[in-house]
Amino acid sequence: MKRMLLLVLAGLLYWAWQERQALADFPGILSAYSAKEYCSCRFVMGFEQAYCLGYVQQWLPLSSLEENSQQRQVTAEGLGRRNQAAWQSQREGCRLLP
Amino acid sequence: MKALLLILAMITGCAWAEEWPQPDWPIDKANLNWQAVDAYAFPANPTSERSGIRTDALLIIRDGRILHERYAAPTTAATAHLTWSVSKSVLATLLGVAQGEGRFQLQDPVARFYPAMGAHPGVRMADLLHWASGLDWQEDYEYAPLKSSVVAMLYTRGREDMAAYTAARGTAASPGQRFLYSSGDTNLLAGALRGMLDAGQYADYPWHALFTPLGIDSAVWERDRAGTYVGSSYLYLSARDLARIGLLMQRDGQWQGRQLLPKAWVAFNRTPFALAQPVPGEANPGGHWWLNQPLGGAQRPWPNAPADTYAAFGHWGQALYVLPAQKLVIVRYADDRDGSYRHDELLKRVLAALAGEGA
Numbered sequence: 001m002k003r004m005l006l007l008v009l010a011g012l013l014y015w016a017w018q019e020r021q022a023l024a025d026f027p028g029i030l031s032a033y034s035a036k037e038y039c040s041c042r043f044v045m046g047f048e049q050a051y052c053l054g055y056v057q058q059w060l061p062l063s064s065l066e067e068n069s070q071q072r073q074v075t076a077e078g079l080g081r082r083n084q085a086a087w088q089s090q091r092e093g094c095r096l097l098p
Numbered sequence: 099m100k101a102l103l104l105i106l107a108m109i110t111g112c113a114w115a116e117e118w119p120q121p122d123w124p125i126d127k128a129n130l131n132w133q134a135v136d137a138y139a140f141p142a143n144p145t146s147e148r149s150g151i152r153t154d155a156l157l158i159i160r161d162g163r164i165l166h167e168r169y170a171a172p173t174t175a176a177t178a179h180l181t182w183s184v185s186k187s188v189l190a191t192l193l194g195v196a197q198g199e200g201r202f203q204l205q206d207p208v209a210r211f212y213p214a215m216g217a218h219p220g221v222r223m224a225d226l227l228h229w230a231s232g233l234d235w236q237e238d239y240e241y242a243p244l245k246s247s248v249v250a251m252l253y254t255r256g257r258e259d260m261a262a263y264t265a266a267r268g269t270a271a272s273p274g275q276r277f278l279y280s281s282g283d284t285n286l287l288a289g290a291l292r293g294m295l296d297a298g299q300y301a302d303y304p305w306h307a308l309f310t311p312l313g314i315d316s317a318v319w320e321r322d323r324a325g326t327y328v329g330s331s332y333l334y335l336s337a338r339d340l341a342r343i344g345l346l347m348q349r350d351g352q353w354q355g356r357q358l359l360p361k362a363w364v365a366f367n368r369t370p371f372a373l374a375q376p377v378p379g380e381a382n383p384g385g386h387w388w389l390n391q392p393l394g395g396a397q398r399p400w401p402n403a404p405a406d407t408y409a410a411f412g413h414w415g416q417a418l419y420v421l422p423a424q425k426l427v428i429v430r431y432a433d434d435r436d437g438s439y440r441h442d443e444l445l446k447r448v449l450a451a452l453a454g455e456g457a
Contacts, residue, residue, distance in 0.1 A: 040180065
């Protein structure tokens with residue numbers, strides 16, 4: 001039984017090592033997706049806040065999503081990561097900030 | 099004699115007069131019954147849950163005139179709607195203009211225009227247009243975000259420079275031999291286009307070469323930090339403006355007497371990539387457009403639509419259909435969050451409505 005558990009653990013560790021890059025990136029996806037697509041929903045497609053909140057909703061909840069309407073900037077936080085997107089220009093729409 | 103000539107001129111004049119949406123789309127006043135089409139596209143949703151068919155816009159154009167148009171709030175005729183991967187086919191159309199200007203040939207290696215592809219010297223422009231670069235890629239959105247190359251490209255590791263992210267992928271197959279749908283391949287095309295133009299030309303090129311000549315004024319095309327257009331995903335257009343791309347394609351690249359796209363380019367877009375494997379019910383890849391043309395003895399993907407039907411598709415149900423023989427262009431924008439929508443069913447109902455004309 002103990003040996004079995006060790007084997008499973010070793011397998012998991014091996015998988016995590018193989019996928020270390022993807023696993024490290026994963027927590028950032030939610031806030032980046034939400035910031036970018038919410039920014040475009042509001043400032044490119046021109047929809048209301050309430051609609052855009054529903055539009056970007058995923059199965060994992062965000063801890064916060066803030067819109068700076070004046071500067072057309074959006075900050076999203078989730079899974080411990082924070083991402084920002086900002087409107088650039090009429091033709092260029094929104095983009096994630098570094 | 100003069101009168102006879104005048105009458106003759108009027109008759110031929112009428113026969114040749116093509117309608118163009120300049121500046122706005124003319125309306126076709128034909129009295130057709132759209133009930134079955136609307137019932138399918140705009141079902142009454144009792145709950146606010148994100149399930150079922152959720153059409154935002156439906157626009158049906160026949161021979162350059164609006165036959166039917168309907169929107170669901172908050173989308174309106176003025177909304178520049180996200181097209182997602184419809185952007186890919188529009189990028190291909192933009193490349194068609196560039197090809198007509200002699201900027202590249204289909205057999206040119208991509209590395210000639212985009213040096214980072216020097217790591218993959220065998221990949222040609224035609225291979226990218228067939229989604230057959232052979233580069234290692236995983237195209238999945240929300241169901242497998244951990245392993246998805248497209249999610250990494252758009253939102254994490256690749257977002258600063260999407261073409262460079264793609265060019266740095268490993269090789270999984272020989273170039274031109276295997277179809278594998280990849281948003282990375284499209285962004286390499288966007289990077290290659292940049293390399294064909296002078297540094298100052300690129301930013302304005304989609305407008306200068308394509309949007310302005312077609313009278314498109316709603317376009318927004320987002321870029322990555324490197325400044326390259328996100329050709330795979332981030333073009334926004336009003337439904338009426340996307341239909342202009344459709345009409346250009348339906349008329350074989352001609353726009354108001356000018357051959358904006360080479361006819362041979364449209365023919366390339368519409369030729370199936372012979373090495374792709376048919377998947378039942380799924381459109382077959384052509385040159386960055388999707389075809390109803392059957393592949394390898396299989397049934398055609400949408401049995402209720404003519405075999406020459408082709409389309410551009412995007413995530414969550416975005417679509418632009420072209421039916422050349424019927425002179426139809428159909429734009430559908432949507433927010434479908436499940437897979438219940440069927441291209442074949444919509445096309446079947448549209449064709450049935452047209453068949454009822456005058457009945």
